Amino acid sequence: xxxxxxxxxxxxxxxxxxxxxxxxxxxxxxxxxxxxxxxxxxxxxxxxxxxxxxxxxxxxxxxxxxxxxxxxxxxxxxxxxxxxxxxxxxxxxxxxxxxxxxxxxxxxxxxxxxxxxxxxxxxxxxxxxxxxxxxxxxxxxxxxxxxxxxxxxxxxxxxxxxxxxxxxxxxxxxxxxxxxxxxxxxxxxxxxxxxxxxxxxxxxxxxxxxxxxxxxxxxxxxxxxxxxxxxxxxxxxxxxxxxxxxxxxxxxxxxxxxxxxxxxxxxxxxxxxxxxxxxxxxxxxxxxxxxxxxxxxxxxxxxxxxxxxxxxxxxxxxxxxxxxxxxxxxxxxxxxxxxxxxxxxxxxxxxxxxxxxxxxxxxxxxxxxxxxxxxxxxxxxxxxxxxxxxxxxxxxxxxxxxxxxxxxxxxxxxxxxxxxxxxxxxxxxxxxxxxxxxxxxxxxxxxxxxxxxxxxxxxxxxxxxxxxxxxxxxxxxxxxxxxxxxxxxxxxxxxxxxxxx
Amino acid sequence: xxxxxxxxxxxxxxxxxxxxxxxxxxxxxxxxxxxxxxxxxxxxxxxxxxxxxxxxxxxxxxxxxxxxxxxxxxxxxxxxxxxxxxxxxxxxxxxxxxxxxxxxxxxxxxxxxxxxxxxxxxxxxxxxxxxxxxxxxxxxxxxxxxxxxxxxxxxxxxxxxxxxxxxxxxxxxxxxxxxxxxxxxxxxxxxxxxxxxxxxxxxxxxxxxxxxxxxxxxxxxxxxxxxxxxxxxxxxxxxxxxxxxxxxxxxxxxxxxxxxxxxxxxxxxxxxxxxxxxxxxxxxxxxxxxxxxxxxxxxxxxx
Numbered sequence: 001x002x003x004x005x006x007x008x009x010x011x012x013x014x015x016x017x018x019x020x021x022x023x024x025x026x027x028x029x030x031x032x033x034x035x036x037x038x039x040x041x042x043x044x045x046x047x048x049x050x051x052x053x054x055x056x057x058x059x060x061x062x063x064x065x066x067x068x069x070x071x072x073x074x075x076x077x078x079x080x081x082x083x084x085x086x087x088x089x090x091x092x093x094x095x096x097x098x099x100x101x102x103x104x105x106x107x108x109x110x111x112x113x114x115x116x117x118x119x120x121x122x123x124x125x126x127x128x129x130x131x132x133x134x135x136x137x138x139x140x141x142x143x144x145x146x147x148x149x150x151x152x153x154x155x156x157x158x159x160x161x162x163x164x165x166x167x168x169x170x171x172x173x174x175x176x177x178x179x180x181x182x183x184x185x186x187x188x189x190x191x192x193x194x195x196x197x198x199x200x201x202x203x204x205x206x207x208x209x210x211x212x213x214x215x216x217x218x219x220x221x222x223x224x225x226x227x228x229x230x231x232x233x234x235x236x237x238x239x240x241x242x243x244x245x246x247x248x249x250x251x252x253x254x255x256x257x258x259x260x261x262x263x264x265x266x267x268x269x270x271x272x273x274x275x276x277x278x279x280x281x282x283x284x285x286x287x288x289x290x291x292x293x294x295x296x297x298x299x300x301x302x303x304x305x306x307x308x309x310x311x312x313x314x315x316x317x318x319x320x321x322x323x324x325x326x327x328x329x330x331x332x333x334x335x336x337x338x339x340x341x342x343x344x345x346x347x348x349x350x351x352x353x354x355x356x357x358x359x360x361x362x363x364x365x366x367x368x369x370x371x372x373x374x375x376x377x378x379x380x381x382x383x384x385x386x387x388x389x390x391x392x393x394x395x396x397x398x399x400x401x402x403x404x405x406x407x408x409x410x411x412x413x414x415x416x417x418x419x420x421x422x423x424x425x426x427x428x429x430x431x432x433x434x435x436x437x438x439x440x441x442x443x444x445x446x447x448x449x450x451x452x453x454x455x456x457x458x459x460x461x462x463x464x465x466x467x468x469x470x471x472x473x474x475x476x477x478x479x480x481x482x483x484x485x486x487x488x489x490x491x492x493x494x495x496x497x498x499x500x501x
Numbered sequence: 502x503x504x505x506x507x508x509x510x511x512x513x514x515x516x517x518x519x520x521x522x523x524x525x526x527x528x529x530x531x532x533x534x535x536x537x538x539x540x541x542x543x544x545x546x547x548x549x550x551x552x553x554x555x556x557x558x559x560x561x562x563x564x565x566x567x568x569x570x571x572x573x574x575x576x577x578x579x580x581x582x583x584x585x586x587x588x589x590x591x592x593x594x595x596x597x598x599x600x601x602x603x604x605x606x607x608x609x610x611x612x613x614x615x616x617x618x619x620x621x622x623x624x625x626x627x628x629x630x631x632x633x634x635x636x637x638x639x640x641x642x643x644x645x646x647x648x649x650x651x652x653x654x655x656x657x658x659x660x661x662x663x664x665x666x667x668x669x670x671x672x673x674x675x676x677x678x679x680x681x682x683x684x685x686x687x688x689x690x691x692x693x694x695x696x697x698x699x700x701x702x703x704x705x706x707x708x709x710x711x712x713x714x715x716x717x718x719x720x721x722x723x724x725x726x727x728x729x730x731x732x733x734x735x736x737x738x739x740x741x742x743x744x745x746x747x748x749x750x751x752x753x754x755x756x757x758x759x760x761x762x763x764x765x766x767x768x769x770x771x772x773x774x775x776x777x778x779x780x781x782x783x784x785x786x787x788x789x790x791x792x793x794x795x796x797x798x799x800x801x802x803x804x
Contacts, residue, residue, distance in 0.1 A: 013749050020741045063630040065755035072630035113648050120641050139634035143641050150645040190599030212588040
């Protein structure tokens with residue numbers, strides 16, 4: 001057994017270890033230590049990805065001295081490692097990108113608690129990426145929910161408490177439905193490891209036994225995870241949550257936390273239920289419909305909003321809709337589009353939040369569009385970063401958003417039915433709406449202020465230790481990579497999906 | 502002759518209304534407005550609730566619709582779940598595939614884990630990774646409560662209103678008799694987790710409840726002899742680090758097929774079952790500290 005096969009396990013444990021250590025460190029040390037651990041896990045995930053891709057098959061890792069059905073197990077294939085790599089790099093970049101604001105927004109004595117929560121989020125995302133056990137998935141899902149509430153409420157300003165309460169209620173509803181689903185899976189199949197549940201589910205599906213419990217179970221799990229990730233009618237927490245948290249938290253919550261739930265859902269679809277099961281297909285169709293509505297409504301509200309943060313947040317609701325449309329289209333092409341969108345959105349949205357925070361700082365800390373006018377001239381780097389993110393969201397070629405939309409179009413034309421025509425139409429309308437509000441924002445921030453500079457001039461980064469620019473460059477590099485080499489990523493995703501089977 | 506203010510013309514009126522609407526909108530959407538918490542200094546005076554106007558707008562038809570929809574949703578969910586449960590496999594059905602794991606645990610659990618209490622064997626050996634996660638859920642919860650409620654800089658330096666029982670005669674006399682037994686029982690449950698029903702979570706809950714009772718009967722000066730912030734930090738951190746490192750060793754040796762130097766001992770002895778006993782103690786300490794920490798935060802908002 002190669003040493004690299006320990007890395008998935010180490011990624012989780014290192015984060016947990018760091019979480020405990022950070023709770024007793026001084027703020028400065030805690031920040032540095034957390035960043036170092038996140039960077040270490042990025043390396044671990046990259047090595048795991050390389051290893052699984054070269055070996056060509058997934059590996060399993062028993063958590064203890066017992067074999068497969070008796071104990072917890074981790075499993076790493078190409079897709080798991082790819083997700084882990086994306087999650088850990090976005091976590092690192094969001095953390096260092098928002099350090100400047102975290103220092104201001106968070107009380108001194110709570111700085112180390114913030115690092116603790118970031119590490120817990122890292123551990124939970126790594127565990128969700130690699131777990132081969134449904135109940136482990138649930139446990140770390142709880143850690144993810146709680147710690148994301150923590151990073152939201154740590155900024156004691158504005159409406160964060162209200163936003164956190166709303167976020168908590170909707171998330172716990174999702175967790176509850178998911179937990180019911182997991183217990184029902186255990187009740188009907190007697191197992192918690194994914195492969196074993198799948199054998200049981202296939203048996204039941206073939207014989208037609210317990211068809212009602214099975215259908216309900218699949219519905220509960222899908223609904224629970226969809227609610228947690230903020231699919232259309234359950235997106236109402238997004239604007240307050242993303243709009244009021246400190247930029248690092250907004251970036252993490254929108255970029256990777258909701259994606260963790262979606263990745264678990266995709267994993268369950270492939271590895272627990274099997275995409276061919278009738279109930280799963282029905283669930284996918286429902287998700288598809290809500291995804292379509294979400295795309296249009298999210299863009300609609302984004303156009304209506306008067307504040308930058310809220311606009312970016314509503315655009316998240318639309319982007320989550322895309323992912324579920326991909327899942328609903330089904331087949332490898334549909335799931336490839338969905339996973340590509342997960343990656344593209346994970347890199348783009350945090351960039352927008354962090355660049356947006358800098359722009360609003362350059363406009364007297366106001367998020368209103370009227371104040372933001374000309375802010376790109378006051379903070380050039382942030383303006384450029386925001387423009388890149390916005391262009392990617394609209395779908396300009398060579399940026400990630402374009403490849404995503406391309407893959408969605410490919411997935412849509414594959415079947416050639418009326419549904420696919422509807423998908424294409426919604427895709428076109430949504431691109432238009434995206435362009436409407438993102439291009440408008442870019443024009444607004446590049447239009448010079450009319451008044452003779454009523455706002456204080458912004459000195460570019462007086463804080464020497466502010467790595468915000470480096471983070472923005474990292475995000476932009478990710479977006480460009482996804483846009484210029486979509487073929488590489490696509491082949492990784494397809495290999496990973498075939499390993500799921 | 503009194504000086505009359507100029508009578509507002511129609512245009513001025515319109516402008517005023519427009520200004521008011523603008524202000525109102527800005528207030529409604531103002532991101533940097535005051536937090537929506539009741540003002541802790543004067544609990545009678547409510548802090549401006551930003552969502553008030555919005556809720557007013559929706560009162561009426563929307564509200565009725567909301568209640569009706571909520572009731573309908575609950576009825577649908579409840580009836581679906583009842584239908585589901587009635588269709589579930591009965592106890593003991595489908596033994597071959599379904600109960601493999603159960604039978605394995607019952608048949609070989611004691612032999613392989615060294616724990617007479619199979620539940621402890623399952624949660625701390627077979628499924629130890631889940632339990633590691635559960636301990637971190639507790640840690641996460643107490644961190645979140647600290648983040649939410651803790652005050653250090655005297656910004657809003659007021660504790661939440663609560664009924665203070667310190668010095669209550671009945672409580673303190675009863676506690677004087679009960680406290681030793683509560684603690685001894687907690688320690689017993691904790692230490693015998695691998696031999697009899699109990700273990701880290703239940704024992705820790707008893708210990709935590711004991712400290713909370715002590716604190717509410719005699720005030721924090723007495724309970725402070727047991728748990729200060731320093732001890733809280735040291736105990737939680739070292740227990741979790743021990744769990745992390747100890748179990749990582751087991752996971753690492755197990756997955757790599759290496760021999761672990763931790764033996765199972767003779768089932769039934771107090772010093773047996775490998776890491777289960779120390780892990781139970783670690784989990785128990787974490788649970789007790791978490792309970793007391795959350796209690797302190799809600800009562801005093803500081804240690």
